[in-house]
Amino acid sequence: xxxxxxxxxxxxxxxxxxxxxxxxxxxxxxxxxxxxxxxxxxxxxxxxxxxxxxxxxxxxxxxxxxxxxxxxxxxxxxxxxxxxxxxxxxxxxxxxxxxxxxxxxxxxxxxxxxxxxxxxxxxxxxxxxxxxxxxxxxxxxxxxxxxxxxxxxxxxxxxxxxxxxxxxxxxxxxxxxxxxxxxxxxxxxxxxxxxx
Numbered sequence: 001x002x003x004x005x006x007x008x009x010x011x012x013x014x015x016x017x018x019x020x021x022x023x024x025x026x027x028x029x030x031x032x033x034x035x036x037x038x039x040x041x042x043x044x045x046x047x048x049x050x051x052x053x054x055x056x057x058x059x060x061x062x063x064x065x066x067x068x069x070x071x072x073x074x075x076x077x078x079x080x081x082x083x084x085x086x087x088x089x090x091x092x093x094x095x096x097x098x099x100x101x102x103x104x105x106x107x108x109x110x111x112x113x114x115x116x117x118x119x120x121x122x123x124x125x126x127x128x129x130x131x132x133x134x135x136x137x138x139x140x141x142x143x144x145x146x147x148x149x150x151x152x153x154x155x156x157x158x159x160x161x162x163x164x165x166x167x168x169x170x171x172x173x174x175x176x177x178x179x180x181x182x183x184x185x186x187x188x189x190x191x192x193x194x195x196x
Contacts, residue, residue, distance in 0.1 A: 001019045001020065001064065001067045001068060001071060002014060002017040002019065002067070003070075003173055004020075004067075004074050005070055005074075005170060005174050006173065006174065008074070014075075015031075023071070026047070027046055027051070027076070028045060028046065029041055029043060029044075029045040029047075029076070029079075031075050031076060032075060033077045041076040041077075041078055041079065043078050043082050046079075046084065049084070050084060050085075051079055051084050052087070052154065053068050053069070053085070053086070053087050053088065054090070054134065054146060054147075055068075055090075056131070056132065056133045057089075057090045057091060057092040057131060058092065061090075061133075065087060066165055066168070066169055066173070067169075069085075069161075069165045069166075070166060073166050080157055080158075080161075081159055083158075085157040086156055088146050088147075088154055089105060089152070089153040089154060089155060090142075090145055090146040091104060091105050091146075092104060092105055092110070092130065092131060093110045093128055093129065093131065094127075094128070094129040094131070094141070095110055095113045095126060095128055096127040096128075097124055097125070097126050097127070100117070102117075103145055105153075110128065114126050114128075171183050
């Protein structure tokens with residue numbers, strides 16, 4: 001999806017983007033934040049009661065989520081403000097011991113599951129599968145972990161989330177290099193997990 005933050009002065013380019021055109025058509029609720037304009041986004045016209053952003057659990061997925069949230073905030077703000085936007089939480093790992101299998105959403109959770117599985121037998125063979133993408137899961141795994149309304153985990157996006165995301169996206173992905181450099185220099189020592 002296009003980085004709409006860098007195209008704020010060139011809105012025509014935003015709407016020429018194929019992915020963005022597809023999203024607008026799929027939602028069927030217009031685009032824009034001017035409530036007086038008939039063609040602006042109107043959540044009452046949404047084809048779906050929930051907009052679920054489903055991306056990979058890794059850093060690339062987080063980047064795509066940020067791009068999606070920024071697009072929604074810039075052009076369909078009411079979807080977020082009125083509570084229609086959710087983020088699916090796919091697992092990052094599957095940890096298995098024999099036929100017993102559990103999913104982990106973080107490195108810490110993976111480590112905890114491994115320790116739990118080794119309680120009975122410290123030498124037990126533990127299998128760990130890291131999912132680099134949703135496409136690596138078979139359909140049954142994808143359904144059970146990420147899509148099934150009975151078992152999935154979703155996070156509701158709130159205005160605070162969108163505003164934080166918007167500001168971070170402006171700093172990290174926008175055109176203002178001095179702000180980005182200042183942010184990185186200020187927070188560089190806080191980094192505990194860097195994926196390059």
